[in-house]
Amino acid sequence: MLYAGIDLGGTNIKAALVTAEGEILCEASRPTCLPRPSGEICADIAGLLDELADRAGCRGQIAALGIGCPGSVDEAGTVVYANNLRWKNFPAGTVLQNMTGLPVAVGNDANVAALGEALFGCARGAQSAVIVTLGTGVGGGIIINGRMVTGFNGAASELGHMVVVPGGVPCTCGQRGCLEMYASATGLVRMTREAMDRHPHSLLHTLSAGRGVDGRLAFAAADRGDQAAREVVDTYLQTLALGLSNLINILFPEVIGLSGGVANQGESLLEPLRRLVEPAVYGHELGGPRTRLVLCTLGYRAGVIGAAMLAKQKMESGT
Amino acid sequence: MLYAGIDLGGTNIKAALVTAEGEILCEASRPTCLPRPSGEICADIAGLLDELADRAGCRGQIAALGIGCPGSVDEAGTVVYANNLRWKNFPAGTVLQNMTGLPVAVGNDANVAALGEALFGCARGAQSAVIVTLGTGVGGGIIINGRMVTGFNGAASELGHMVVVPGGVPCTCGQRGCLEMYASATGLVRMTREAMDRHPHSLLHTLSAGRGVDGRLAFAAADRGDQAAREVVDTYLQTLALGLSNLINILFPEVIGLSGGVANQGESLLEPLRRLVEPAVYGHELGGPRTRLVLCTLGYRAGVIGAAMLAKQKMESGT
Numbered sequence: 001m002l003y004a005g006i007d008l009g010g011t012n013i014k015a016a017l018v019t020a021e022g023e024i025l026c027e028a029s030r031p032t033c034l035p036r037p038s039g040e041i042c043a044d045i046a047g048l049l050d051e052l053a054d055r056a057g058c059r060g061q062i063a064a065l066g067i068g069c070p071g072s073v074d075e076a077g078t079v080v081y082a083n084n085l086r087w088k089n090f091p092a093g094t095v096l097q098n099m100t101g102l103p104v105a106v107g108n109d110a111n112v113a114a115l116g117e118a119l120f121g122c123a124r125g126a127q128s129a130v131i132v133t134l135g136t137g138v139g140g141g142i143i144i145n146g147r148m149v150t151g152f153n154g155a156a157s158e159l160g161h162m163v164v165v166p167g168g169v170p171c172t173c174g175q176r177g178c179l180e181m182y183a184s185a186t187g188l189v190r191m192t193r194e195a196m197d198r199h200p201h202s203l204l205h206t207l208s209a210g211r212g213v214d215g216r217l218a219f220a221a222a223d224r225g226d227q228a229a230r231e232v233v234d235t236y237l238q239t240l241a242l243g244l245s246n247l248i249n250i251l252f253p254e255v256i257g258l259s260g261g262v263a264n265q266g267e268s269l270l271e272p273l274r275r276l277v278e279p280a281v282y283g284h285e286l287g288g289p290r291t292r293l294v295l296c297t298l299g300y301r302a303g304v305i306g307a308a309m310l311a312k313q314k315m316e317s318g319t
Numbered sequence: 320m321l322y323a324g325i326d327l328g329g330t331n332i333k334a335a336l337v338t339a340e341g342e343i344l345c346e347a348s349r350p351t352c353l354p355r356p357s358g359e360i361c362a363d364i365a366g367l368l369d370e371l372a373d374r375a376g377c378r379g380q381i382a383a384l385g386i387g388c389p390g391s392v393d394e395a396g397t398v399v400y401a402n403n404l405r406w407k408n409f410p411a412g413t414v415l416q417n418m419t420g421l422p423v424a425v426g427n428d429a430n431v432a433a434l435g436e437a438l439f440g441c442a443r444g445a446q447s448a449v450i451v452t453l454g455t456g457v458g459g460g461i462i463i464n465g466r467m468v469t470g471f472n473g474a475a476s477e478l479g480h481m482v483v484v485p486g487g488v489p490c491t492c493g494q495r496g497c498l499e500m501y502a503s504a505t506g507l508v509r510m511t512r513e514a515m516d517r518h519p520h521s522l523l524h525t526l527s528a529g530r531g532v533d534g535r536l537a538f539a540a541a542d543r544g545d546q547a548a549r550e551v552v553d554t555y556l557q558t559l560a561l562g563l564s565n566l567i568n569i570l571f572p573e574v575i576g577l578s579g580g581v582a583n584q585g586e587s588l589l590e591p592l593r594r595l596v597e598p599a600v601y602g603h604e605l606g607g608p609r610t611r612l613v614l615c616t617l618g619y620r621a622g623v624i625g626a627a628m629l630a631k632q633k634m635e636s637g638t
Contacts, residue, residue, distance in 0.1 A: 072602065072607075080605075080607065081602070081605055081607075126471065127471040128470070128471050142569070142570075144463070144468060149463060149570065150571070151447070151570060151571020151572070152445065152446040152447050152571060152572065152573035152608070152610075153571060153573075153607055153608045155571040155601070155602060155607070157568075157569055157570070157571075158568045158569070158601040158602075159568075159569060161568040161601045162565045162568055162569060163483075163561055163564070163565060163599075164482075164485065165485065166483065166484065166485075166561060173601050173602075174598055174599070174603075174604070175564075175598075175599050242482055242485060245482070245494075246481045246482060246565070247569070249476075249477040249478075249480040249481060250461070250476055250477070250478060250481060250566070250569065251461075251468065251470060251476070252469070252470020252471060252472060252474040252476075253470070253471065254471035254472075279493055279494075280482075280493070280494050282474070282477040282480045282492050283391065283400070283474060283477075283492075284493070285493070286399075286400055288391075288399060288400075288472055288474070289471070289472045291471075
């Protein structure tokens with residue numbers, strides 16, 4: 001059997017047909033074109049499904065449809081609230097079930113992508129995983145025994161809104177010092193700009209000439225020995241490490257996988273993070289097995305694969 | 320069928336026969352008498368079981384035995400490390416299975432007590448719960464869909480070792496600013512003593528005369544308008560609220576249940592905590608269903624009931 005996975009984003013609707021083993025048979029994508037009525041978006045999703053079924057010549061072999069979409073989603077597949085789609089209590093699951101004739105499962109996009117990574121990406125075979133996305137914001141998901149942890153009210157794990165600097169930088173969520181304000185690319189850019197203001201002779205100015213300030217700048221300048229940049233990177237690493245070690249002490253996942261733009265720093269991010277996280281893990285001195293801190297491997301495909309697997313799980317549980 | 324539950328503590332071994340509906344038929348207890356060889360402790364557990372079976376006249380109706388014990392426990396029922404029992408890689412499950420002829424399930428005592436509260440105490444009927452024990456230390460457990468979240472390596476949830484004050488008071492675990500250093504009774508006593516040193520005319524001195532400094536003192540003096548005590552209580556509430564709102568934003572449990580000595584403050588603890596936690600919950604402005612913040616209801620019985628239910632779950636899953 002095949003499962004269709006949809007990653008409904010603010011910019012594009014990505015779709016894929018996925019085997020039960022997590023392999024993508026074929027993919028397609030359409031622009032989301034927001035703002036648009038919900039019915040049109042659902043019709044586009046159904047259209048993508050037709051397109052894929054035709055291309056793969058597998059009409060009738062698609063067992064179920066899974067959707068990852070922004071915001072919080074309840075058990076019945078109703079999107080409680082998704083700001084950028086302007087959906088509030090929209091019964092996406094029911095609407096798409098009627099349009100496609102398929103069983104439909106709906107989940108939060110970050111949680112669904114985490115499911116993809118956990119099952120077929122960086123945490124394949126692991127008992128549990130926390131996926132942390134270091135992008136414009138900080139998001140992610142928790143997977144235990146192959147299932148998403150979504151909370152009782154359909155609210156997704158909001159890992160970025162763990163406070164790591166009490167009384168720190170105000171966050172749009174109303175708190176101060178959220179992980180997202182430090183460990184996101186946005187936070188990194190803010191801290192880099194602040195360091196540039198404080199240090200007019202820093203290499204940060206030279207390196208940013210012509211390319212502007214982005215999430216890579218501080219890492220690049222720190223690699224070349226710039227002290228102001230080093231301080232930015234150190235703050236970045238320390239706040240992220242605090243967030244990750246808190247997650248380990250609460251959940252002891254087998255794997256923590258990092259994704260998103262900042263994770264492209266690769267080992268120059270992972271290696272110092274591991275050094276900071278390890279001594280903060282409860283019981284580390286006993287030398288038992290440790291949570292593996294790794295990079296995610298599926299890229300954007302995590303979303304469509306995870307959505308397809310959510311559909312498969314819904315079929316199997318018979319709900 | 321009946322299930323036997325054991326709460327193996329540093330001071331006492333408590334035992335109970337429990338129905339499938341979580342009702343205690345009869346209870347017994349023996350002192351743990353540490354230090355003692357592991358075989359003697361296991362023989363005492365088997366003896367308690369015989370005693371209970373005789374008293375209830377139900378020999379042959381006990382389906383399985385569950386144990387909550389300190390430290391980390393792996394899937395096979397081996398206690399990886401329990402400091403106060405001096406157990407290291409002790410196969411408690413296998414030893415007790417051989418002694419009693421019953422299937423045996425073993426779990427961390429705090430996690431097992433959380434299971435009891437989640438299934439038959441303060442979170443009965445809830446989809447998920449986090450139980451936070453405010454005792455000498457801060458511990459607890461996470462229960463999702465009726466199951467303990469134990470981590471991949473048998474390590475228990477170490478909720479007390481979430482950092483809430485980066486760079487704060489050094490903790491025995493090696494980190495600084497752990498929740499346990501502020502929200503435990505021990506932390507409360509430390510902060511009260513510090514306030515007394517700083518404020519020689521505080522009511523704290525008057526009220527502590529003759530009874531000493533305990534976890535209730537600051538609450539009592541703050542209730543009577545003492546400013547120094549008010550500051551201690553405020554710091555206590557703020558650090559605990561930060562820990563609880565982090566847990567909500569990560570897990571969105573249906574219920575958070577507080578237990579342990581400090582929780583005896585009741586509504587004078589819960590009411591201000593709810594006021595601090597609510598605005599820190601991600602999406603609170605949307606007005607959806609909220610995590611209920613309540614007191615645990617089972618007291619010490621949570622441990623034996625949870626242990627019996629762990630045994631029942633092991634029987635049912637056939638592992």
